[in-house]
Every structure is written in C-alpha cells, then in structure tokens.
Amino acid sequence: MSANRGAITFCVALATLMQALDTTIANVALPHIQGSVSASQDEIGWVLTSYITAAAIMTPPTGFLAGRFGVKRLFLVSIAGFTIASMLCGIATSIVEIVLFRLLQGAFGAALVPLSQSILVDINPPEQRGSAMALWGMAVMAGPVLGPMIGGWLTDNYTWRYVFYINVPIGIVTFLGIRAFLTSAPPDPRDKLDWTGFATLSLAIAAFQIMLDRGEEKDWFGSAEIVTEAIIGAAAFYVFIVHTFTVARGFVRPAIFRDRNFTAGVTLITVVGLTYYASLSLQPPYLQNLMNYPVVTAGLALGPSGLGTMVSMMVVGRLMGKVDIRFLLGVGFTIVAWSFYARTGWTPDVSESAVVWVGVVQGVGMGFLFVPLSAAALSTLKPDERTEGAGLFSLMRNVGSSVGISVCNALITRDTQVNHGDISTYVSPVNRMFEDPSVAHYWNPLTAAGRAALDALVTRQAQIIAYNDDYKLLMIATLVVAPLLFFFSRVEASKPGELPAFE
Secondary structure, three states, rough: OOHHHHHHHHHHHHHHHHHHHOOOOOOHHHHHHHHHOOHHHHHHHHHHHHHHHHHHHHOOOOHHHHHHOHHHHHHHHHHHHHHHHHHHOOOOOOOOHHHHHHHHHHHHHHHHHHHHHHHHHHOHHHHHHHHHHHHHHHHHHHHHHHHHHHHHHHHOOOOOHHHEHHHHHHHHHHHHHHHHHHHOOOOOOOOOOHHHHHHHHHHHHHHHHHHHHHHOOOOOOHHHHHHHHHHHHHHHHHHHHHHHHHOOOOOHHHHHHHHHHHHHHHHHHHHHHHHHHHHHHHHHHHHHHHOOOOOHHHHHHHHHHEEEEEEHHHHHHHHEEOOOOOHHHHHHHHHHHHHHHHHHOOOOOOOHHHHHHHHHHHHHHHHHHHHHHHHHOOOOOOOHHHHHHHHHHHHHHHHHHHHHHHHHHHHHHHHHHHHHHHHHHOOOOOOOOHHHHHHHHOOOOOOOOHHHHHHHHHHHHHHHHHHHHHHHHHHHHEEEHHHHHHHHOOEEOOOOOOEEOOO
C-alpha cells in the first residue's frame, strides 16, 4: 500500500473536500431553491436540517460498520451513495424529493470524514502522519471557504442544481481511485452493535427534528401531528435511556459522562453547532432577499468567514500546549458573541465591507473553539472511551446544528408575522404622515396599489426585526453557556505541539 500512498491520500482528501463543500455550498442557493420548488420559509430549512440530521444519526455506527464490512467496502459504498444522492438532489422537482435525497446524502456522507482519518493513519508511518493529516485538514477547512463562492457562481451562471451536480465528477474520480489503490483488512463479523439503543436514539432524534421542522407550519401542539411526533420522540428517548442503563454494553456507556471535561465539552459543542450553523442559514436569505445581493456577490461576501476560521485554527494550533485551553475557548466565545451582537443592529443599508468583516470575525472566533474544544472534551477520556466519545461529540454537534436551524427558521416566520401585525397598527388613512404628497405618492392606503406597496414595506421591516431578534438569541445562547468553561479541569503546562494535560 505504501507505493500507492500518494494516490490514496489524494482520493481521501478529495472525498473529504466533497463532504466539506456540502456543509456550505447549498446555503447560498437556498433562496433560488425555495423559488424553484415553491417552498415556504420553514420548508426550505429542511434542505439543511435533513442532511445534518441524517449525518448525525449515521456517524456513531461508522466504527461498527467499518469493522463488520471492511473499511474499503464501506468507503466505496459511502462515496457511491453520496454521489448518487447528490445527482438525485440535482434532478429533484419538489421540496419533498429534495429533502428525501438530502437525507440519503447525509446518511451516506456521514462515514466519509471518520473513514478518511482512519485510512490516513493506517497508510502512513508515524513520522509522516502529521503532514498527511495537515493535507486532510486543508481539505476540511477549504470546504467552508470555497462552498459559498462556488455555490454562488454555479447558481448564477448555470442553475442551483449544479451545486449538487458538482459532486458527481468528484465522486466518480474518488470512487475509482479508492477502488484501484486501497487495500483493506478483512472484516470482522464478531463486531456487535447495540441495535436497540441505536434504533431508539435515531427514532427520538428524527421525531423531535420533524416536530421542530413542521411545528410552526402546523401551529405546534394545536396539531395532532406535532403531538404525535412529540409522543413518539419522548417514548423512544425514554426507552433508549432505560435500555442504556440496563444493558452491559449499550450504544452509549453512561460512565463516559462521569468525566466532567467530556460532559462540559459535549454541552458546549452542542450550542456551538446550534449557533454557528443557524447563523450560516440566516445569512444567504438576508443578503439576497433583503439586501438584493446577486447570488455571486452573496457567496463572495460569505466565503471569507471560512478563511478567518482557517487562519485562526493555524494560530490556535501553535498556541495549544502553551496557553490554557480555557483561555482560548473564552476568547472564542467572546469573539463569536460579539459577531452576533454586531448583527443585531443591521439593516439592509449595512455596507458589504461590514458584512465581510463581521463574517471574518465570527470565523476567527470559531477557529478558537473547534480545536481546543475537541481537545478539552476528549483528552481526559480513557483510551478505550475516546472513539465512542468522538462519535458522541460529533453527534451532539450535528444535533445542535439541526435544532438551531429549525428554531431560527421557525422564529423568523413567527416573528415576521407578529412584527407585521404590530407595525400595521400605525398604518391607517388617518395617520398624518400620509398627508405628505411624497409619501402618499408611493404608499397611499386609499388605493389598491398603495396598500400593496405598504404591505410589502411593512413585511420587509418586520423581517429585518425578526432577523435582528434571531441574532440576539444566538448571542444570548453563546454567553449563557460560556461559564461552563469553569467546569473544565485546570490545564497544566505541556510541551509545544503536544496535547495539553489535564488534572
């Protein structure tokens, strides 16, 4: 395998880039997808949450599937499934089809990142693993940077469908390369998975996610559907908890949560996922619908945020072991909270430079969170618990992401309606502002055209306030969990480049 190490590394990095691109490439195309398939504000969020939820559910059993069927076979199936699902997303003609195919895309793509890491460790000797993982890390970081730019360019010059079609040639090249060059150890049929725990946890996550996605549309608990989904989710989660505490080796070992660093880290990464991906879903429609940005311009405005993350992760990598991790995390939470605060005062008149600058600042803050938080959460676990801990860590990040997107989209819809009603109370024929001829010329409440123009103006103002309120919520959520940093054990000094040691 050493003779094919370069080709395998290239293919693995390509697979990682393909999966990383899909975390952001579709965001900038959402308004165009929404118009093409006649989806509502709530429904278009399903395009993001379906992918993230499926990936969240299918990430933890990756280790079992790799052992049971072999790394090469699972990797090939994941690439093929992800590529076919991407093509199906591109030819979809309704919101239901897109959501269904995005579910498949997320389910097949869940294994790509952990398998890529595993393959690179296996094929490289210890002295070369650092450079191989650096190449892999560049692919991971390049995805969020290139995603909005490529997505905007493809949508503007071709159609939104090409943000999915772009995966097809990448997937074919990766599949053929892995099939030709990678050899794999034989599978181990003795590997076991707690299917009851996996099934009940998956059902609980899926039921609650559907409830959040459809709650606003169905008037929440005034709908029998939402009540049913809540009951199914609660019942499945109850069975999962009881099963977990009554079997010798369940899908999740409760003892892992006795580690306070891990418990605090999982809680923090859940909120980080919630706020980060929710903000990514809010920006494209704000720029395109309220600020009238062309899709290419929106992509160029959003791309530098990933660049900020890339640069700060490099800086943080050098600081790890020299600076207390809690300090790095504190800096990250402060920067991210400020970026949300800056957006709470935005109007559509905000400059493009301000949009780019605040995005870069948020990206820098995220770079101060991702790497130190992983180290803080996983480094104090026992060696035999770290694989499971990493799976749970990834699971909760994805769950937080899907919940954040659903909640923010629901709040945008609800708050827009509430704000529209509040503002409309000031729109009446007796309002003296309408005596001004320049005002009455455009917004005359006594004519049909004037009332339509007034309604459009009021709706726009209501949406601006709703977006500002969402950013206030994200800022508050970031600040509320920041005190959990004090639950981490004190970091002892360690050699540069080594993983910090904890008490």
